[in-house]
Amino acid sequence: MEKETQKKVLLSGIQPSGDLHLGNYLGAIKNWAELSDQFECYWFMADLHTITVRQNPADLRRRTLTQIAVYIACGLDPEKNTIFVQSHVPAHAELGWVLDCYTMFGELSRMTQFKDKSAKHADNINAGLFTYPCLMAADILLYQPDFVPVGEDQKQHVEICRDIANRFNHVYGEVFRMPEPYIPKQGARVMSLNQPDTKMSKSIPEGCVFLLEKPEDILRKFKRAVTDSDTEHCVRYAPGEKPGVSNLIQIYAACTGKSFEDVEREFDGKGYGVFKPAVGEAVVETLRPIREETERLLADKAYLESVYRAGAEKASYVANKTLRKVYKKVGFLAP
Ligand code: ATP
Ligand code: LTN
Numbered sequence: 580m581e582k583e584t585q586k587k588v589l590l591s592g593i594q595p596s597g598d599l600h601l602g603n604y605l606g607a608i609k610n611w612a613e614l615s616d617q618f619e620c621y622w623f624m625a626d627l628h629t630i631t632v633r634q635n636p637a638d639l640r641r642r643t644l645t646q647i648a649v650y651i652a653c654g655l656d657p658e659k660n661t662i663f664v665q666s667h668v669p670a671h672a673e674l675g676w677v678l679d680c681y682t683m684f685g686e687l688s689r690m691t692q693f694k695d696k697s698a699k700h701a702d703n704i705n706a707g708l709f710t711y712p713c714l715m716a717a718d719i720l721l722y723q724p725d726f727v728p729v730g731e732d733q734k735q736h737v738e739i740c741r742d743i744a745n746r747f748n749h750v751y752g753e754v755f756r757m758p759e760p761y762i763p764k765q766g767a768r769v770m771s772l773n774q775p776d777t778k779m780s781k782s783i784p785e786g787c788v789f790l791l792e793k794p795e796d797i798l799r800k801f802k803r804a805v806t807d808s809d810t811e812h813c814v815r816y817a818p819g820e821k822p823g824v825s826n827l828i829q830i831y832a833a834c835t836g837k838s839f840e841d842v843e844r845e846f847d848g849k850g851y852g853v854f855k856p857a858v859g860e861a862v863v864e865t866l867r868p869i870r871e872e873t874e875r876l877l878a879d880k881a882y883l884e885s886v887y888r889a890g891a892e893k894a895s896y897v898a899n900k901t902l903r904k905v906y907k908k909v910g911f912l913a914p
């Protein structure tokens with residue numbers, strides 16, 4: 580137990596707002612599984628965040644449970660990791676409110692994700708969408724983590740979290756530990772298969788490979804993947820010049836553990852007609868055990884419940900300690 584508390588702390592979450600895809604796996608979850616021996620890890624389903632965009636309630640419930648099963652199937656061992664659902668730990672919403680009051684309108688207005696999502700959902704630019712970074716800062720700061728593993732796109736949110744924590748600490752002393760973003764090198768940004776200049780995202784389903792998708796559908800998507808219109812037709816890693824092929828090289832390398840140079844050598848002189856199906860096969864084989872294990876876990880609801888209940892209990896214990904300290908610092912009367 581003593582040793583446990585000396586480990587550096589990591590925390591991250593994913594919104595159960597869509598089915599998980601290869602970008603989420605290679606850019607996030609796969610790396611998380613490799614970190615859990617070294618660090619004390621908290622992984623959660625960010626369901627409070629998902630309602631900033633309208634959700635179908637039954638779908639949200641199903642996706643939240645499926646996401647827990649996928650986390651475990653991807654190698655996050657519940658014995659070594661704290662896996663929980665954000666809404667099961669009320670301290671997130673509670674600290675979120677406090678941090679709303681320590682965050683400026685101007686800094687929230689500059690957030691890229693707010694600008695993107697309000698353009699996309701012009702009929703529902705709600706206050707939650709605007710204050711999303713404050714809730715995310717609460718998610719993070721409650722657990723006093725050293726690192727927050729996120730993809731490139733979430734870096735700005737970790738930065739504003741640090742700004743908020745700094746501001747709070749400046750007034751009240753060292754309440755929050757300053758977290759660092761932790762961006763994995765390989766597979767950091769998986770691009771869409773049919774629009775390689777945009778990141779792979781569930782909102783472009785044809786260019787997106789879902790983790791639980793049927794092998795034949797995955798293979799079809801890779802065969803249709805956009806390659807580049809240059810004349811050399813050679814498998815060469817050059818993201819600026821050849822975004823489509825470079826993305827496929829990155830995916831193949833991440834699935835097989837090979838380096839980019841090894842991949843270039845393996846397909847030297849073979850052309851895209853051989854390369855694209857090979858990437859598809861590598862992805863199918865990487866995802867097969869994950870899909871099978873997820874299906875097995877989903878058939879055992881009692882086990883999944885025991886995982887998220889134990890996770891919420893452990894998370895609440897840690898989160899409430901920070902929350903109590905914050906309440907005391909700002910001057911709330913002890914209950
Ligand atoms: P959307 O599909 O709406 O863009 P999303 O799939 O990006 O959403 P998030 O909840 O934003 O879902 O992402 C969860 C985690 O997966 C984050 O750490 C994010 O950085 C990472 N991630 C998402 N898409 C990719 C991608 N294409 N490449 C690498 N990492 C990604
Ligand atoms: N905003 C993130 C999800 C998220 C998160 C967090 C990630 C919510 N709270 C705390 C890391 C730490 C996203 O949309 N990917």
